[in-house]
Amino acid sequence: LTQDELKTLVGQAALQYVVRGEIVGVGTGSTVNKFIDALATIKDQIKGAVSSSVASTERLQALGIPVFDCNEVTQLAVYIDGADEIDGKGYMVKGGGAALTREKIVAAQSTQFVCIADESKLVQTLGKFPLPVEVIPMASQRVMRQFQALGGSASIRQKDGKPLVTDNGQCIVDVTGLQIADPLAFEATVSQWPGVVTVGVFAVQRAHVCLLGTPAGVKTLTF
Numbered sequence: 001l002t003q004d005e006l007k008t009l010v011g012q013a014a015l016q017y018v019v020r021g022e023i024v025g026v027g028t029g030s031t032v033n034k035f036i037d038a039l040a041t042i043k044d045q046i047k048g049a050v051s052s053s054v055a056s057t058e059r060l061q062a063l064g065i066p067v068f069d070c071n072e073v074t075q076l077a078v079y080i081d082g083a084d085e086i087d088g089k090g091y092m093v094k095g096g097g098a099a100l101t102r103e104k105i106v107a108a109q110s111t112q113f114v115c116i117a118d119e120s121k122l123v124q125t126l127g128k129f130p131l132p133v134e135v136i137p138m139a140s141q142r143v144m145r146q147f148q149a150l151g152g153s154a155s156i157r158q159k160d161g162k163p164l165v166t167d168n169g170q171c172i173v174d175v176t177g178l179q180i181a182d183p184l185a186f187e188a189t190v191s192q193w194p195g196v197v198t199v200g201v202f203a204v205q206r207a208h209v210c211l212l213g214t215p216a217g218v219k220t221l222t223f
């Protein structure tokens with residue numbers, strides 16, 4: 001099975017967690033895109049979706065799925081999203097798709113976080129994947145120096161030769177060389193640095209279930 005086929009597998013498997021008649025929280029990325037395509041096959045059985053990015057909103061709307069704003073809904077039963085890394089406790093590194101801020105917001109408004117991922121995302125310790133951090137541009141150099149002081153090396157994510165601008169108009173700093181042994185403490189510390197909008201460690205908003213795509217089929221991890 002190719003990685004793409006594994007993503008399709010878990011995207012379809014996530015349908016079983018969607019509460020019929022309700023609004024489902026939808027994340028961002030290529031695996032989530034497979035889930036959105038699967039969701040479209042049951043769109044008459046749901047009320048709609050809350051989206052975590054412009055990209056997911058556009059895909060949902062193109063498939064005829066109503067999209068609601070976070071402020072139009074209260075608690076969502078389920079949030080379906082991918083991850084760049086997930087460890088044995090459901091802690092994740094996210095933000096490869098630059099949508100981490102809105103992903104964390106929708107996840108915070110959801111009761112159950114169901115992570116869908118191909119098996120390459122399951123790691124022992126978070127930190128091999130470059131850690132995304134959404135930052136107010138004027139703070140970016142100081143935040144990069146703070147990560148360097150922790151032993152990391154940081155850079156401003158580029159797109160088409162200039163700094164990527166997020167859906168929220170901010171920039172993304174990617175940090176390599178960190179060992180995130182205590183995701184809860186790391187998330188709490190970095191989230192307080194002036195200028196940090198969102199750090200791509202999802203520890204408070206960890207996953208409760210992970211549908212892991214493997215050549216042997218979908219493995220369900222619960223945390």
Ligand code: DER
Binds near residue numbers: 029030032082
């Ligand atoms: O940006 C994100 O957090 C995405 O969920 C990303 O981490 C997963 O994207 P992928 O499914 O394309 O690997």
